[in-house]
Amino acid sequence: MSVASYNIDVMKRENEIASTIDDGALPGEGLSGRGRGLSDLKPFGQVPAFEDGDLKLFESRAITKYIAHEYAEKGTQLIVTNDSKKMAIITVWLEVEAQQYDQAASKLLWELHFKPLFGIPTDPKVVEENESKLSSVLGIYEKRLSETKYLAGECFSFSPLNPISTT
Numbered sequence: 001m002s003v004a005s006y007n008i009d010v011m012k013r014e015n016e017i018a019s020t021i022d023d024g025a026l027p028g029e030g031l032s033g034r035g036r037g038l039s040d041l042k043p044f045g046q047v048p049a050f051e052d053g054d055l056k057l058f059e060s061r062a063i064t065k066y067i068a069h070e071y072a073e074k075g076t077q078l079i080v081t082n083d084s085k086k087m088a089i090i091t092v093w094l095e096v097e098a099q100q101y102d103q104a105a106s107k108l109l110w111e112l113h114f115k116p117l118f119g120i121p122t123d124p125k126v127v128e129e130n131e132s133k134l135s136s137v138l139g140i141y142e143k144r145l146s147e148t149k150y151l152a153g154e155c156f157s158f159s160p161l162n163p164i165s166t167t
């Protein structure tokens with residue numbers, strides 16, 4: 001299962017949704033998910049892609065947000081629908097994950113985990129740079145978590161779930 005698909009799997013488990021997750025690879029596409037077919041489902045050739053009836057989605061964060069809304073009444077409550085301010089705070093921490101945490105963490109994952117798996121030498125400069133960036137982001141998470149129980153406030157939401165796959 002790809003890193004981005006893992007987020008969706010966690011979200012589905014939290015909402016107790018019983019369905020299988022399809023990482024989107026077709027025979028011949030290999031691990032990359034690029035290649036023939038499914039171009040309407042994954043226009044950038046990346047996985048995951050997601051279908052629910054006539055709805056077709058790509059981008060893991062859009063998919064997890066949809067699942068949290070669509071299945072809000074099922075399983076763990078992961079989203080606030082009736083309070084704009086709480087929703088805005090959840091969005092802030094989702095953006096922090098996408099724009100700050102993931103930028104550094106996914107580069108480290110590539111350098112320290114995937115490159116060695118593929119026999120590609122790790123670039124120590126990229127590692128050093130991104131360890132420093134990640135450390136700053138984690139410092140901000142620590143400060144936030146000393147003030148509130150969860151990143152997005154006193155209630156659990158799907159904000160802390162997205163970083164799991166790269167952690």
Ligand SMILES: N[C@@H](CCC(=O)N[C@@H](CS)C(=O)NCC(=O)O)C(=O)O
Nearest residue numbers: 002003004032033034046047059060
């Ligand atoms: N922003 C996208 C990123 C998706 C992504 O990076 N997918 C990777 C697997 S985790 C992929 O398909 N890589 C193969 C490629 O780019 O060819 C999302 O969150 O869905």
